[in-house]
Amino acid sequence: MFELLGIPPQALFGQVLLGLINGSFYAMLSLGLAVIFGLLNIINFTHGAQYMMGAFVAWMALNYLGLNYWVALVISPLVVGATGIVIERFLLKRLSHLDHLYGLLLTFGLALIIQGLFRNQYGSSGLPYQIPPQLAGGHNLGFMFLPNYRGWVVIASLVVCLATWFMIEKTRLGAYLRAATENPTLTQAFGINVPLLVTLTYGFGVALAALAGVLAAPIYSVNPNMGADLIIVVFAVVVIGGMGSILGSIITGFSLGLVEGLTKVFYPEASATVIFIIMVLVLLVKPAGLFGRTA
Amino acid sequence: MADVTSAEAPAAGLGISETSKGTERLHRAIMIGLAVALVTAPFVAYPVFVMKVLCFGLFALAFNLLLGYGGLLSFGHAAYFGMASYVSAYTAKHWGLTPELAILSGTVIAGLLGALFGSLAIRRQGIYFAMITLALAQMVFFFSLQTPRFTGGEDGIQAVPRGKLFGLFSLADDRALYWLVAVIFMGGLLLIYRIIHSPFGEVCKAIRDNEPRAISLGYRANQYKLAVFVLSATLAGLAGATKAIVFQLASLTDVHWSMSGEVVLMTLVGGLGTVFGPIAGALVIVAMQNYLATLGAWVTVIQGCIFVICVLLFREGIVGVIAKAIRRPL
Numbered sequence: 362m363f364e365l366l367g368i369p370p371q372a373l374f375g376q377v378l379l380g381l382i383n384g385s386f387y388a389m390l391s392l393g394l395a396v397i398f399g400l401l402n403i404i405n406f407t408h409g410a411q412y413m414m415g416a417f418v419a420w421m422a423l424n425y426l427g428l429n430y431w432v433a434l435v436i437s438p439l440v441v442g443a444t445g446i447v448i449e450r451f452l453l454k455r456l457s458h459l460d461h462l463y464g465l466l467l468t469f470g471l472a473l474i475i476q477g478l479f480r481n482q483y484g485s486s487g488l489p490y491q492i493p494p495q496l497a498g499g500h501n502l503g504f505m506f507l508p509n510y511r512g513w514v515v516i517a518s519l520v521v522c523l524a525t526w527f528m529i530e531k532t533r534l535g536a537y538l539r540a541a542t543e544n545p546t547l548t549q550a551f552g553i554n555v556p557l558l559v560t561l562t563y564g565f566g567v568a569l570a571a572l573a574g575v576l577a578a579p580i581y582s583v584n585p586n587m588g589a590d591l592i593i594v595v596f597a598v599v600v601i602g603g604m605g606s607i608l609g610s611i612i613t614g615f616s617l618g619l620v621e622g623l624t625k626v627f628y629p630e631a632s633a634t635v636i637f638i639i640m641v642l643v644l645l646v647k648p649a650g651l652f653g654r655t656a
Numbered sequence: 657m658a659d660v661t662s663a664e665a666p667a668a669g670l671g672i673s674e675t676s677k678g679t680e681r682l683h684r685a686i687m688i689g690l691a692v693a694l695v696t697a698p699f700v701a702y703p704v705f706v707m708k709v710l711c712f713g714l715f716a717l718a719f720n721l722l723l724g725y726g727g728l729l730s731f732g733h734a735a736y737f738g739m740a741s742y743v744s745a746y747t748a749k750h751w752g753l754t755p756e757l758a759i760l761s762g763t764v765i766a767g768l769l770g771a772l773f774g775s776l777a778i779r780r781q782g783i784y785f786a787m788i789t790l791a792l793a794q795m796v797f798f799f800s801l802q803t804p805r806f807t808g809g810e811d812g813i814q815a816v817p818r819g820k821l822f823g824l825f826s827l828a829d830d831r832a833l834y835w836l837v838a839v840i841f842m843g844g845l846l847l848i849y850r851i852i853h854s855p856f857g858e859v860c861k862a863i864r865d866n867e868p869r870a871i872s873l874g875y876r877a878n879q880y881k882l883a884v885f886v887l888s889a890t891l892a893g894l895a896g897a898t899k900a901i902v903f904q905l906a907s908l909t910d911v912h913w914s915m916s917g918e919v920v921l922m923t924l925v926g927g928l929g930t931v932f933g934p935i936a937g938a939l940v941i942v943a944m945q946n947y948l949a950t951l952g953a954w955v956t957v958i959q960g961c962i963f964v965i966c967v968l969l970f971r972e973g974i975v976g977v978i979a980k981a982i983r984r985p986l
Contacts, residue, residue, distance in 0.1 A: 404783045455968060461783055462729045463967050466924065469917060470963025477956035590794075593913060597791040600784055630802060637795040641776055644788065648779040 373626050374505035380622015381615065382511055382580065385518035386412075388614025389573040390595045392522055393566035395604040396529070399542040400562045401453065403464030409592030410475040411567045414441045415574025416583045417479060420490055430493035430579075437575045438568035445567030449560050472589070479585035487582030514576050521572065522611045529607055538562065597640045603653020613651060679984050683849070686932060686986070690845070694838045703830040704902070709942045710841040711899040716922040716934030717848050718891035723920075724929030725852055726884040727864030728778075731786045732793025733892050733919050735773065738911030739796060740766035740893030745813040745906035746806060755819045755827055755836070759897040766893020767886055769796075774885030778878055790913065797911045812907030816900055833902060840898055844891055849931060851887060860884050892919075914956075921959060924966045927973030930986050936974045 390408060397405045405411075418440050419433035428436065448471065456463050492510045499508040529535040541548040541555050549555045574588075581587060602613030617636055625632040643651060697706045715737055722728050744762030747753040753761065777788045800807045807813065818827040827833040851857050863870040863877045871877050900906045909915060918941065926937025941959075948955050966973070972980060979986040 398783070404787065452964070452968065459971075462786065463971070465729070465731075465783065465786060466920065467964055467967040469920075470960045470967065473917070473956050473960030473963065475960075477953050477960060480953045481957070589913075593790055593794045596787040597794075600780070600787050600791065633798045633802070634795050637791050637798075640788070640791055644776050644779050 368626055370504050371506070376622045376626045377619065378505070378507070378511055378515070378622075380619045380625070381515050382618070383621060384615040384618020385515055385522075386573050386577060386591070386614075387595055387598045387618050388522050388611045389518050389569050390591070391598045391602065391610045391614050392525060392607065393569040394595065394599055395607065395610045396525075396538075396569075397563055397566040398604050400538065400545075400559055401449075401457070401464070402461045403453065403456075403468065404461070404596075405563075405566065406465055406468035406592065407448070407471045407475065408468075408567075408570050408595070409588030409590075410472040411441055411445065411570040411588070412574040412577070412591065413479065413585060413588035414444070414475065415571025416490070416578040416587065417483075417574075417585075418571065419575045419578050420488055420583045423490070430575075434572070434575050438571040441571035441574075442564040442568030446560055446564040449563040453563065454556075472592075476585055476589060483585060485585055487584035487587075490578040490583050492579040510579060514580065518573070518576060519615075521569070522614075525569070526607045526611065594636055597636050601636075601640050601643045601650060603650025605650075606652040609652025682984055683931065683986075687846070687849075690932075690935075691842060694842065698831055698834045703834045705942075705946065707830075707834055707837045707902045708899075709939050710837050711895050711902060712919075712922060712942055713935040713938035714841050714844045714898070715892055715895035715919050716926065716938045717845060718888045718895060719919045720923045720926075720928065720930075720934045721848050721851065721891065722884060722888035723923060725857060725864065726860050726881060726888070728881060728885065729786045729920075730777070730789040730885075730888070731913075731916050731920070732773070732789035732791075732796075733889075734911050734913065734915035735793035735796040736766040736770055736889040736892040737896035737899075737915060737919070738800065738906070738908075739769055740896035741900040741906040741910045742800065742807050742813065744897035745816040745900040745904075748819060748901065749813060749816050753819075754823050755821055755901050758819075759840075759894065759901060762897030762900065763890055763893045766896065767890035770886045770889020770893075771882070774882050774889065778881045778885065790916065793911070793916055794913060797908070797913070800908060800911050807906070807908070810908065812905055812909075813900075814905055816904040816906065818901055818904065827901075837898055837902060840894065844894060845935075848891065851884075852931065856880070856883070918959070921963055921966075923973075924971075925962065925973055927976035927979070927986075928971070930973065930975040930979060932986050933973050933975035940974070 390412060394405055394408055397403065415437050418437040419430070422428040422433045422436055423430070452467060452471075453464060456467060496510040496513050499506055500512075501507075529538060537548065537553050537558060540551075541553065541558050545555050577587070598614055598617055599610070601617065602609050604610070617639065620639065621632055621635055624635040631638070694710075697703075715733070719730070719733050722730055722733075740762035742762075743765045744758045747761050748755060748758035773789065773792045776792065777785050780788055801809065804810075818833060820826050821836060825832065827836065859870065859875055860880055862873075863875065863880055867877050896910060899910070922937035922941045923934050924937065925940055926935065927933025944958070945955060948958065951958075970977075975986050
């Protein structure tokens with residue numbers, strides 16, 4: 362077996378794959394944050410809790426209703442997205458005329474409530490979720506062993522991210538969305554129901570987080586705290602990429618996951634902080650973010 | 657942009673000059689009242705509880721200096737509070753520093769950390785500022801987690817000696833320690849009051865309310881922002897360093913993001929952008945934690961509910977509502 366810089370290729374590619382998986386979660390979550398921020402002008406602190414809810418709804422669907430992974434993949438984003446719509450209609454809407462920092466505080470409070478409730482109900486040790494039988498096992502690619510499920514997560518999230526990009530940049534609905542982001546008053550004057558668009562956008566961003574949660578469930582255990590620390594990393598990803606560009610969020614998410622994976626191989630001590638360090642460097646060199654418009 | 661209080665600021669909405677004679681007299685009376693309350697408190701309440709309120713009160717006052725008067729929402733103030741707590745505990749325990757020197761060294765380190773993080777964070781505004789401060793604080797958390805030789809890892813630094821003040825007066829007794837904490841708290845409050853009502857404070861408020869205008873008048877907004885950030889971080893450090901001596905403990909809780917959230921909550925409950933609000937907020941939240949300690953994880957849920965209710969219905973906070981009722985800024 363050959364070695365690369367003293368690291369066995371199995372370990373190297375294994376971490377690269379894990380990095381890509383984390384990167385796909387970063388990409389999906391920061392994409393949702395960016396879409397929500399564009400239209401609602403709030404940073405959705407509840408995003409991590411909603412990612413966790415996505416995983417839990419999948420777990421509940423399996424254990425209480427006997428619905429398998431593939432059904433959960435559809436149901437969970439719908440259910441969590443619906444709760445998001447309720448939150449937008451009854452809570453966030455009341456803050457739309459205020460400074461956007463109040464939105465941050467409100468969603469932080471909601472995250473505390475949701476995480477606290479799940480911790481009370483299910484403890485914080487985490488619940489197992491089986492890999493669906495269709496995706497069990499893996500392939501030996503010669504230089505590494507590729508578990509099927511992990512390959513599926515990377516491809517699925519890439520497809521979802523690109524579909525979102527296509528929808529926002531290339532379709533009529535996306536054009537409405539971009540128009541409303543640019544100038545809500547004028548868009549409304551053209552006869553487009555902007556408040557409905559706002560509600561649906563929040564629901565969509567939340568559903569994206571829930572979908573990431575379902576994908577994550579078989580890899581990490583289903584845990585009430587799974588979103589709490591992740592969301593802070595995603596914030597750093599958002600600062601690095603800037604929220605101006607959809608494609609930028611996707612690229613930043615995947616590449617930072619990859620960098621994190623490589624750091625785990627070559628300098629494991631820094632793997633938890635490498636994204637924050639990159640954030641510092643980006644702030645020093647290009648304060649508006651890699652893909653950001655000048656603030 | 658970052659004018660979190662401009663639309664909602666109790667002082668701004670009242671149309672009363674903040675420097676009117678009556679207001680000054682009222683503030684002086686409140687200060688004297690607070691001093692009297694501090695002197696009598698250890699005789700009517702459990703001193704350790706009062707000291708906890710004072711430490712968190714000072715922490716919230718420092719946070720409010722930045723948010724209420726600088727218009728900058730930091731979501732990472734636990735970094736300065738917790739790092740100062742670690743430095744103070746470490747120097748007191750392993751270097752044998754006297755408590756006043758341990759507290760001083762913790763405060764200085766927090767100030768330096770504030771200068772470093774502040775100069776990075778002020779490069780972006782509004783929502784990004786909050787996210788950057790949070791991310792930087794998370795970096796401090798991981799640093800603390802990964803350097804158990806310094807922080808004691810999951811165990812924290814336990815059994816920190818309270819030592820002898822100036823090497824002379826033993827602080828082992830709660831009452832003795834209480835007077836030191838009370839003096840530190842009152843000193844911090846007076847300093848913050850002085851900062852807010854100084855020409856420097858006026859410029860900070862101007863930048864908070866309308867940054868482009870302040871810049872066009874020739875003020876270097878970024879230097880003012882950095883200065884108020886460093887002051888806030890230093891005072892938060894003073895609170896954290898004192899807390900480590902009081903509870904003889906510095907732990908990961910002090911640097912965790914939930915601590916950053918708690919200080920936001922205290923300030924919000926008490927009254928954002930009011931001089932005395934954070935003290936009231938700290939009293940309410942610390943008392944609540946004490947009485948509800950047996951409920952475990954429900955405390956998080958309750959805190960979350962208070963957040964939501966405050967943001968939706970009670971944005972002025974306790975002291976803000978009182979200030980509105982008596983039509984004077986507090």
